[in-house]
Amino acid sequence: MKILVAVKRVLDANVKVRVKADGSGMELANAKMAMNPFCEIAVEQAVRMKEAGQAEEIIAVSMGPEACQEQLRTALALGCDRGILVTADGEIAPLQVAKMLRELVEREGAGLVILGKQSIDSDNNQVGQMLAALAGMGQGTFACGAELADGRILVTREIDGGEQTVSLELPAVVTTDLRLNEPRYASLPNIMKAKRKPVEQLTPVDLNVEMDSNLKTLRVSPPAERAAGIVVQSVEELVGKLRNEARVI
Amino acid sequence: MSILVVAEHDNRELKPATLNAVTCAMEIASYLENPAIHLLVAGHDCAAVANAGAAIAGMGKVIQTDAAFLAQQLPENMAPLLRELAGDYSHILAPASTTGKNFMPRLAALLDVAQISDVSAVESADTFVRPIYAGNALATVQSSDQVKVITVRSTAFDTAETDSDRVPITSFEFCLEQDLSRFVSENLSVSERPELTSASVVISGGRGMQNGENFMMLEKIADKLNAAVGASRAAVDAGFVPNDMQVGQTGKIVAPDLYIAVGISGAIQHLAGMKDSKVIVAINKDAEAPIFQVADFGLVADLFKALPELEQAL
């Protein structure tokens, strides 16, 4: 079985960003970029399945600027076998990402597609579900467990009330939640080896995908600031304030 | 044009998040000519939910689709059902719960339209505001799609009223056979407490709690305040408490009247889930912890000393 893993290049989770003064987007110039944390978990899941003899090949796909090479190299250093970079400028809408992935899933004959549940920049939480719809596959979103069994995959999902397990026909789409696994770090020899692994470059045109989205971002603005609070000296003072001033208890 | 709201429920009860989505629908409706709002209750043996939905003020009608294969509202079943209904609507809304987030993007892809996630404000019938970058920014987005598929951030909208005038319930038959996905099992937390996302008081613990047993200290206070108990990711990852208690960018979004953060540092990803609370209290022994920057009332103290005192004082 071939596994396709989608990895997105995003602002590093530890960096605090500001909105650009003209409201056109975020101040990202020179900011530290990284692989979306949920995609790291997706890569780890694929690598573990290959190590367990359940997959022969892992293909990492990233879409965005040329610089996505970095995240693809990271994925290769972590154990993916080859990469596909689809170069495109600007923010790519989830439906467009899903359409390109669908095309690649078909080309490669992937038996399983693993994605992050959510990009930590656009916070969309959509691509996996959309891809599953377009490819006519079942979807196991927000996964904290994934096990192949009898030609299907059992996915345990983190849901609002607890956990749910579903059984999906293969090929299927899985999106990862935080507790599916703990991603490993790439070792130096593997980072060196990754440099020689192949990365194919494509464009949206090669995949017959129209990049225009019907959803336009008009502007980006900073959220309302909270007014500064006060420091209380004791529990007694705290309870007094909550009772008599804030009146919330 | 009409707006369809998809009810959040467990076949027995209508969940309050539905009422927030209805308010969002009403705001959109105020920009439309002759708007009507319909509620879809899709599930199995869910008549009680349809009845509850029929009492929501401002509703035009309730559509009930009752079938065994819809019992868990799996997206492989919900999305085709909604696609069947979509032709009559300009907007389809669902709460941004783990259920809504699961089937709404699937529906959008079937309709070949964008999906708008976590809408927190309505500017017009086609322009909406949504948080991005863990709430560090708000994006105003405009959709030219014929059908706008939207998930609603519950905490950003008031709950719709219910009244005694009931609207009609019509049934919509829908059959589907698919083996892409099968429900296997569910392991739901049972709690006597109010639900995290709708409680008016929430008390959450972080890594500072040290272990699961110590969460008892929060439970005792929660008992007195009729509060829900939440947690940071660090507390969940460390196995202190189950993951459905996680508050934050990738957990639950809460905005109670009172949020008490105990032993939580206040990472941006945690703040994303609670900074719209009306009053925030932080108890942390580190005066430099970022949580104090959003707290209305900060107490710099050892939680093991402060929590028993707090319990006594309530």
Ligand SMILES: Cc1cc2nc3c(=O)[nH]c(=O)nc-3n(C[C@H](O)[C@H](O)[C@H](O)COP(=O)(O)OP(=O)(O)OC[C@H]3O[C@@H](n4cnc5c(N)ncnc54)[C@H](O)[C@@H]3O)c2cc1C
């Ligand atoms: C992709 C991604 C998604 C994430 N999503 C979320 C999310 O949804 N929710 C979330 O919460 N986090 C999330 N995080 C994690 C987040 O970045 C922080 O790591 C996490 O919130 C830290 O949890 P904490 O505050 O409990 O732990 P810490 O940061 O370790 O803080 C513990 C605090 O307890 C205090 N303390 C310790 N002992 C005592 C004591 N005896 N008395 C009083 N105070 C004490 C310390 O001073 C410290 O401030 C995410 C991270 C990533 C990368």
Ligand SMILES: Nc1ncnc2c1ncn2[C@@H]1O[C@H](COP(=O)(O)O)[C@@H](O)[C@H]1O
């Ligand atoms: N530009 C991209 N390139 C590769 N994968 C992506 C891209 N955008 C989204 N994805 C995948 O889709 C997941 C969910 O993203 P989203 O729906 O944007 O929140 C991510 O974790 C990635 O696995």
